[in-house]
Amino acid sequence: MPNKHLIKEFEKQIGRQNVMAEEADRQAYAYDSAVLDAVVPALVIRPTTTEELGQTVRLCHRHGLPLTVRGSGTNLSGGTIPSSTESVVIVTNALAEIIEINAQDMYGVVQPGVITANFAAAAAEKGLFYPPDPGSQTVSTIGGNVAENAGGLRGLKYGVTKDYVMGIEFFDAAGELVKSGSRTVKCATGFNLTDLMVGSEGLLGVYSQITLKLIPPPKAQQAMMAVFDSVEKASETVSAIIASQIIPCTLEFLDNFTIRTVEDFRQAGLPVDAEALLLIEVDGHPAEVEDDAAQIKELCTRQGATKIQMAQSAAEKDLIWQARRDALPALARLKPTTVLEDATVPRSKIPEMVKRINEIGKKYHITIGTFGHAGDGNLHPTILTDKRNHEEFSRVEQAIDEIFETALSLGGTLSGEHGIGLAKSKYLENETSRGTILYSRRLKKALDPKNILNPGKMIGEG
Amino acid sequence: MADIRKLVRLLNELDEELVCCTRCGMCQAACPLYGETGRETDVARGKLVLVENLSKEILDNPEAVKERLDRCLLCGSCEAACPSGVKILDIFLKARAIITGYLGLSPVKKAIFRGFLSNPDRFDRLLRWMARIQGPFSKQIDETLGSSCARFMSPVIGDRHYLPLAKTAWHKHAHRRFKRPNHSGPKVAFYPGCLIDKVLPRVGDAAMRVFDYHQVDVFVADQVPCCGIPALAAGDRQTFEQLVRKNIQIFESVDYDYLITPCATCTSTIKKLWPLMTENFPAALREKVLAISEKTRDINEFLVDVVNIQPIGDQPISEKRVTYHDPCHLKKSLGIFSQPRAVLSALPDREFVEMREADRCCGMGGSFNLQHYDISRKIGQKKSSRIIESGADVVATGCPACMMQITDLLSHAGCGIAVKHPVELYAEALDKMGETEAAAHTPASEAKAK
Ligand SMILES: Cc1cc2nc3c(=O)[nH]c(=O)nc-3n(C[C@H](O)[C@H](O)[C@H](O)COP(=O)(O)OP(=O)(O)OC[C@H]3O[C@@H](n4cnc5c(N)ncnc54)[C@H](O)[C@@H]3O)c2cc1C
Ligand code: SF4
Ligand code: SF4
Numbered sequence: 014m015p016n017k018h019l020i021k022e023f024e025k026q027i028g029r030q031n032v033m034a035e036e037a038d039r040q041a042y043a044y045d046s047a048v049l050d051a052v053v054p055a056l057v058i059r060p061t062t063t064e065e066l067g068q069t070v071r072l073c074h075r076h077g078l079p080l081t082v083r084g085s086g087t088n089l090s091g092g093t094i095p096s097s098t099e100s101v102v103i104v105t106n107a108l109a110e111i112i113e114i115n116a117q118d119m120y121g122v123v124q125p126g127v128i129t130a131n132f133a134a135a136a137a138e139k140g141l142f143y144p145p146d147p148g149s150q151t152v153s154t155i156g157g158n159v160a161e162n163a164g165g166l167r168g169l170k171y172g173v174t175k176d177y178v179m180g181i182e183f184f185d186a187a188g189e190l191v192k193s194g195s196r197t198v199k200c201a202t203g204f205n206l207t208d209l210m211v212g213s214e215g216l217l218g219v220y221s222q223i224t225l226k227l228i229p230p231p232k233a234q235q236a237m238m239a240v241f242d243s244v245e246k247a248s249e250t251v252s253a254i255i256a257s258q259i260i261p262c263t264l265e266f267l268d269n270f271t272i273r274t275v276e277d278f279r280q281a282g283l284p285v286d287a288e289a290l291l292l293i294e295v296d297g298h299p300a301e302v303e304d305d306a307a308q309i310k311e312l313c314t315r316q317g318a319t320k321i322q323m324a325q326s327a328a329e330k331d332l333i334w335q336a337r338r339d340a341l342p343a344l345a346r347l348k349p350t351t352v353l354e355d356a357t358v359p360r361s362k363i364p365e366m367v368k369r370i371n372e373i374g375k376k377y378h379i380t381i382g383t384f385g386h387a388g389d390g391n392l393h394p395t396i397l398t399d400k401r402n403h404e405e406f407s408r409v410e411q412a413i414d415e416i417f418e419t420a421l422s423l424g425g426t427l428s429g430e431h432g433i434g435l436a437k438s439k440y441l442e443n444e445t446s447r448g449t450i451l452y453s454r455r456l457k458k459a460l461d462p463k464n465i466l467n468p469g470k471m472i473g474e475g
Numbered sequence: 476m477a478d479i480r481k482l483v484r485l486l487n488e489l490d491e492e493l494v495c496c497t498r499c500g501m502c503q504a505a506c507p508l509y510g511e512t513g514r515e516t517d518v519a520r521g522k523l524v525l526v527e528n529l530s531k532e533i534l535d536n537p538e539a540v541k542e543r544l545d546r547c548l549l550c551g552s553c554e555a556a557c558p559s560g561v562k563i564l565d566i567f568l569k570a571r572a573i574i575t576g577y578l579g580l581s582p583v584k585k586a587i588f589r590g591f592l593s594n595p596d597r598f599d600r601l602l603r604w605m606a607r608i609q610g611p612f613s614k615q616i617d618e619t620l621g622s623s624c625a626r627f628m629s630p631v632i633g634d635r636h637y638l639p640l641a642k643t644a645w646h647k648h649a650h651r652r653f654k655r656p657n658h659s660g661p662k663v664a665f666y667p668g669c670l671i672d673k674v675l676p677r678v679g680d681a682a683m684r685v686f687d688y689h690q691v692d693v694f695v696a697d698q699v700p701c702c703g704i705p706a707l708a709a710g711d712r713q714t715f716e717q718l719v720r721k722n723i724q725i726f727e728s729v730d731y732d733y734l735i736t737p738c739a740t741c742t743s744t745i746k747k748l749w750p751l752m753t754e755n756f757p758a759a760l761r762e763k764v765l766a767i768s769e770k771t772r773d774i775n776e777f778l779v780d781v782v783n784i785q786p787i788g789d790q791p792i793s794e795k796r797v798t799y800h801d802p803c804h805l806k807k808s809l810g811i812f813s814q815p816r817a818v819l820s821a822l823p824d825r826e827f828v829e830m831r832e833a834d835r836c837c838g839m840g841g842s843f844n845l846q847h848y849d850i851s852r853k854i855g856q857k858k859s860s861r862i863i864e865s866g867a868d869v870v871a872t873g874c875p876a877c878m879m880q881i882t883d884l885l886s887h888a889g890c891g892i893a894v895k896h897p898v899e900l901y902a903e904a905l906d907k908m909g910e911t912e913a914a915a916h917t918p919a920s921e922a923k924a925k
Contacts, residue, residue, distance in 0.1 A: 037539035038514075040528055041521035046499050051524075059513065086515070087500040106513040128504075151504035342558030349494040351559070401494060 016055075019076065023058060026068045031107070033057040042083065042102045047091040047436050048352050048400060054081070054095040059104040063124070063221050066108060070219055071188030073101050079465050082215045084126060084154030088161055089353055090434030092214050096469045103219065105156050112222070114139050119227045120179060120196055125156025125220045129163075132225070142230035144171035147430070148341065156220050162212035164430035166337070169388035170262040170296075173430065175211040177226045183210060183218035186461035196224055214432050215467035217460055231262070231296035235306040236330040239291045239313040240284050240320040244268065247289035248364035250316040251387045254293075255360060257312060259305045264388030265292040265337050268367065271344065271382040271395075275336055278343035283336055284320065289367075291318075291387065292337050294330075340384040341395065348380070348397035352409060356416050357391040358425035369419045370394045376415075377408040391429030418443075433471040441472065482537060482577040486530035489569055493527045495561045496520065502563075505556035507836040507854045508548060516543040519553035519563045526570045541574045541710075546847065548840030548854075549708055550803040564808075565751055568707055572752075575710025588706045588714040595700045595721065599644050602673050606640035613639060619893045622886040633848060636886035638674050638879055645676035649683065650697040653730075661781055662692045664731040666745075666771075668738035670875035672699050678737050678875065681902035682774060688905050689782050696725045702741040707748060708841055716756075719749055723763045733781070734771045737898055739802035739874035740841070742773045743809055773805060774898055775873055779814040787904050788823035797825040797900065798867035800858065800881060801834035802874030815873050818897040822904050830865035832857075837872075839880035852884070859884035862892060869893045871900055 023032045033039060034056055043051035055078070060066040073080045079100045083093040095102055105126035112122040116139045123132055129150040133143040146165035147153055153163065159181070164173035180194025193206035210218055241247040251264060267275070267290045276283040283290070291313070295305040306323065313321050324330035345351040358366045367383055370392070374381040385392035394416055398409045417427055417440050427437050427444050442450055453472045458464070468474070502519040503509055515521035522544055528534040544567060554563040580588070591598045613623040622636040645667055653662055663686070671678045686693045700721040706714035726734065736742045746768050753764045778784050797819050806812045812834070819827045838844070838854030858881065862870045870885075870892055872878055882894045 033514075035539065037525055037534060037536060037543060038516055040534055041515035041524055044498055044524065046497070048497075085500055085503055104513070104515075130504075149499075149501070152500050342560075345497055345499075345559040346495075351497045399494070 020056065023056065023069070023072060026072060027058055027060060027065050031059045031061060031065070033059070039102075042086075042104070043095065045083075045086040045088050045091060045093040047089050047094070047434065048350060049091045049094055049435055052095045052100070053098055054100045054102045055098060057102045057104060059107050061107040063108070066103070066105075066219065066221055067184050067188050067190060069101070069103055070184045070186075073465055074187050074463065077463050077465065079468050080219075081467050082156070082160075082219050084157030084160075085128075085149075085152045087149045087153050088157060088434065089355065089431040090161075090214075090428070090436040092161065092432055092434035092467070092470055094435060096467060105154060108221075109154075111135050114141070114227070115196070116141060118196065119229075121225045121227055122196075123155050123223055123225065125154060125159075125223060127155045129153050129155060129158055136227050137230070140230070141227040143177065143225065143227055145174045145177060148338075155223055155225070159211055159220060159223055160214050161432040162430065164386070164389075164391065166263045166265065166386065168386060168391070168430075169264055170260045171228075175208070178207055178211050178223065179226050180224035181207050181210045181220055182222040183220045185218050186463065186466050190221070191218065194224060212432070214434060214471050216457055216470060216472070217466060219466070231298075231302075233299040233302040234262075234294055234296040234330070235302050236292070236294040236324040236333045237306065237310065238322045238333050238336070239293065239318040240287045240322075241289045241291070241317065242287065242319055243317075244289045244367050245364045246317045247291055248367065248387065250291060250313055250318065251363060252361050253312050253316055254309055255388070257308065259295065259308060261293050261305075261309065261388060262296045263292070263294040264386070266290070266363070266367075266383075266385055266387035266392070267292070267336070267340060268383040270380075271340050271384045274343045274347065274382060275339045278346065279335065279339050281332060281336060287319070290336070292333055337384070340382070341393075344382045344395050344397060348399055350398045350400040350406075352396040352398065352413065353431075354394045354396065354413060354416060355391070355428050355431040356394065356420035356425060357389070357429035358420055358423045360388070360390045362423040362425065363387055363390060363392070366392060366420065366423060366425070370416060373412050373415050373419070377412040379405065379409055379412055381412075386429070389429065390425070414440075435470055438471050438473050479535075479537075479577075482573065483530060483532055485573045485576075486526065486570065489526065489530065489566055492562050492566050493523060493530070495559050496523045497559050498524075499558060501558055502553035502556055505552040507550065507552060507838060507857075508546065508850065511850050511853050517546055519557070519561075522547065523561070523563070523566065526566065529574075537574050537578055541571070541578060544571055544574070546843075548803075548836055548838065548843050548851075550836040550840060551807040552803060552836055555807040568748065568752070571708070571710035572712040573710075576712065580709065580711055584709050584711065588709065588711045592701050592706060593714045593717045593721075595698050598701070599647075602640055603643060606642050609639055613637075617886040617889070619891055620882045620886050622882050635848070636883045638882055641673055641676045644699070645672045645679040646695060646697065646699045649676075649679055650695045651693060653692050653694050655692050658690075658692055660690050660692060661732045661777075662694070662730070663733045663735045663777070664694045664696070664726055664729055666702075666734055666736045666741060667695075667699060668736055668741040668875065669699070669701050670879070671737055675875050675878060675896070678896045678899055681896065681899040682735075682737050684902040684905060685778065685898055689778075689784070691782065694729055694731060696729075698725060700725070702744040704740055704744045704748065705841060707744075707752065712752065715752060719753060719764060720760070723760065723767065726767055727763055732770065733777060734767060735774050735777050736771065737774045737873070737875075737896060739773065739804035739809075740876055742771060743804040745771045747808060773809065773811050773814070773873065775805075775815040775818050776811050778898075778901070779817045784818065784821055784901075786821045786823070787908055793824050793826055795825045795869075796828045796865070796867040797822065797869045797871055798828050798830045798862060798865040799833060799897070800830070800837060800862070800870055800872040800877060802872055802877045803834075803836050805873050806834050815871070815897045818901055819871055822900055823908070824904065825869070825900070828865050828867055830861045830867070830870075832861055835861070837877050837880045837884075839876045841876060844880065851880070855880055855884045859888050863888065863890050867892065869895055869900065871895050871897045873897060
């Protein structure tokens with residue numbers, strides 16, 4: 014039960030309707046999309062103005078209360094699970110104003126709670142393009158995207174969130190407003206705090222305003238689907254495409270298990286015998302698109318694709334992407350618990366990685382469907398289980414350990430886009446070094462001496 | 476008060492369904508309520524967590540869970556969007572019934588449901604009486620829409636622009652028996668539902684006009700018990716079951732091919748919720764429930780898929796436009812969205828235009844509108860601006876509850892757009908076409924039986 018005086022104080026500053034102290038309300042902010050145990054916070058605050066956001070941080074600082082910022086709570090690494098039952102959760106979804114979209118200088122300025130897809134749509138209305146498109150874009154917030162450095166299907170050609178962040182204003186641990194970056198394309202003013210803030214998972218500051226780069230949209234697109242009878246051929250094709258110096262905007266991979274599951278779910282006529290599918294899209298100037306598409310088609314054939322289907326219309330293009338969009342929903346329906354992992358390897362190691370994931374699945378007798386962003390080496394091995402079955406779930410945990418070990422041994426990384434949070438903090442030293450952890454902890458300690466900003470996440474207890 | 480252990484045990488039976496929620500949060504984009512409030516307890520994910528926590532004794536406050544569970548339009552938008560296929564509405568309805576069973580029904584609801592709703596005769600009498608006294612208390616406000624508002628400040632009605640009650644229930648003068656027992660066309664039992672029966676009888680009349688034109692043989696019972704959804708939504712399973720039994724009694728002796736309703740909510744209740752919530756019925760009765768639910772069709776679906784209606788006349792280009800709002804209970808619950816559009820595209824004097832977000836909930840949500848009028852209205856205002864922006868002069872929709880909500884919204888906006896059921900527009904077109912031309916068009920003898 015949270016302290017009555019404290020609640021009163023927050024209510025006075027932030028307004029009664031934006032302070033949630035009842036247990037039932039607090040329980041609804043105890044989890045996120047990661048498969049981890051919930052922790053019920055002491056208080057949930059939903060500021061409606063930047064001033065209130067700063068006020069909330071200052072109050073937490075004064076009382077030494079740990080705070081966890083929450084956008085939409087869709088992260089897959091436990092980043093928004095409160096650090097302890099003493100924690101205050103700050104919800105940003107009332108700070109959802111698109112402050113400016115500047116078509117002339119091609120940037121947008123938003124509050125942190127703006128929904129990613131809404132921002133992209135607003136930019137599109139002005140004839141501009143915001144490429145980062147996480148699968149959760151209809152619900153995830155820009156603040157959450159920046160804090161996790163979220164990626165998406167277009168990462169291969171257009172990069173991820175960090176490639177679009179030009180500036181961030183944030184409150185530091187004491188609630189002091191810090192401004193970094195600018196609306197100009199170039200900016201060499203001061204420390205590069207903007208980049209420090211990207212991917213900081215709520216540990217270094219609370220974003221209050223974000224300036225994002227926008228680009229002109231491509232004039233033409235061509236989508237296609239290539240069918241393969243072996244995973245090796247499919248992944249060698251990925252390398253071949255990259256080596257030929259064509260960069261598709263999207264290059265996605267589906268394994269046989271995922272293909273069959275999607276087909277059962279949608280009956281869209283996918284080749285269920287295929288060992289792997291590549292879903293490819295090129296975009297750009299119409300002439301270039303035509304050229305690239307022809308070249309990729311030829312490459313796929315040469316690499317042994319058994320069939321290549323070019324989308325002839327918007328409807329056919331949609332059908333191809335529907336298969337990819339269905340991957341997670343279709344898998345998620347098979348079993349109660351879905352653990353969506355994020356292991357990423359250099360692109361040339363994809364065949365090896367897919368093979369090893371399958372072996373791990375067999376070894377631990379668990380079901381794993383693999384799909385993902387082949388073009389950038391970011392795979393999503395998706396483990397289907399039932400967390401109520403403790404025996405099976407402990408095998409799942411072992412398998413996950415092994416998946417990450419494998420990714421690291423192949424020169425990969427723990428997270429392509431989902432962040433470290435609570436879920437993967439125990440592996441962090443393996444990828445980096447003891448020194449990295451210590452350095453990060455010293456940095457955090459210097460910036461947040463009371464250790465109130467999302468403590469215990471990513472770099473563990475300081 | 477019942478034993479908390481029993482509550483926990485009953486809720487635990489929902490575990491198989493509850494555990495399927497992966498907490499992905501994708502329901503946030505779909506939920507109209509969350510769209511307004513941004514509160515996690517208003518979206519499916521948060522509600523499911525609370526039910527699960529109550530069932531696992533992590534939370535010991537059924538009142539708090541009930542209150543949050545009740546803040547919901549039961550629109551099913553979340554379920555339609557859920558990647559994991561969680562049966563969200565089933566869980567919500569069952570949990571509401573279980574928790575209400577434990578906490579007891581509020582005295583007001585008890586009086587309404589057990590006193591009136593479950594007794595169709597008494598319900599009719601009450602409404603007749605209310606229809607009689609409503610005159611002095613209300614005044615007409617919009618002619619196109621036929622809406623009224625309260626003449627005096629009223630805490631119940633507030634600032635609503637409502638459709639007045641019919642003087643007598645529609646079925647009282649519309650009931651009829653099959654005329655042609657040996658006839659080959661489809662034989663339908665027509666189920667108007669409470670709102671059409673008591674507030675929008677013109678829709679019932681239009682349906683009859685259309686059936687007659689297509690030579691569909693119709694049966695209308697001389698009693699119309701409610702389909703039970705208001706009771707079920709309030710967690711009153713007892714009244715719900717009573718109503719299902721009453722309806723079964725009426726239709727079991729009738730030999731019909733389809734049970735047709737012009738109400739999206741009734742259709743989805745009979746088709747989906749009757750089977751879901753009658754698992755404990757005795758086998759013989761249960762079979763009757765399943766049989767009736769199997770034969771139930773939405774009227775648009777019936778006209779397009781069974782009667783196979785064709786465009787009327789030569790489709791002259793017209794200035795007049797009609798747009799369509801997808802009732803949640805038709806599109807999200809039953810997947811019916813092309814048929815009403817086909818009906819509207821058959822109209823000779825109107826061009827069909829899509830509005831943006833045609834399937835966004837209008838905010839009615841049955842009794843949600845009564846309990847949370849402000850939020851309901853805010854959700855609805857998004858709908859009315861989409862309607863206005865479409866440039867249509869009529870908005871059609873296949874659910875009388877949506878019709879009432881949209882009437883209220885458009886009446887407040889004062890924009891001169893009419894609200895109609897697709898069947899009304901179709902009937903109007905038939906009338907306009909006149910008798911001579913009428914002879915040239917598809918008669919029902921060509922219609923596929925069953
Ligand atoms: C179905 C599904 C598909 C997904 N697909 C993708 C994908 O394709 N690519 C991808 O990268 N991710 C994906 N994700 C993961 C997730 O959606 C992203 O991590 C997303 O960026 C999280 O956004 P959010 O608003 O939900 O943030 P939250 O989950 O609420 O928060 C994430 C982190 O950001 C911090 N944070 C949030 N707001 C602020 C702020 N204002 N200041 C400081 N810190 C803040 C939080 O403390 C937390 O550590 C997916 C998730 C799901 C459930
Ligand atoms: S969309 Fe479905 S699985 Fe995801 S959080 Fe909502 S109810 Fe749960
Ligand atoms: S039924 Fe409608 S209002 Fe209720 S939680 Fe689902 S989407 Fe929201």
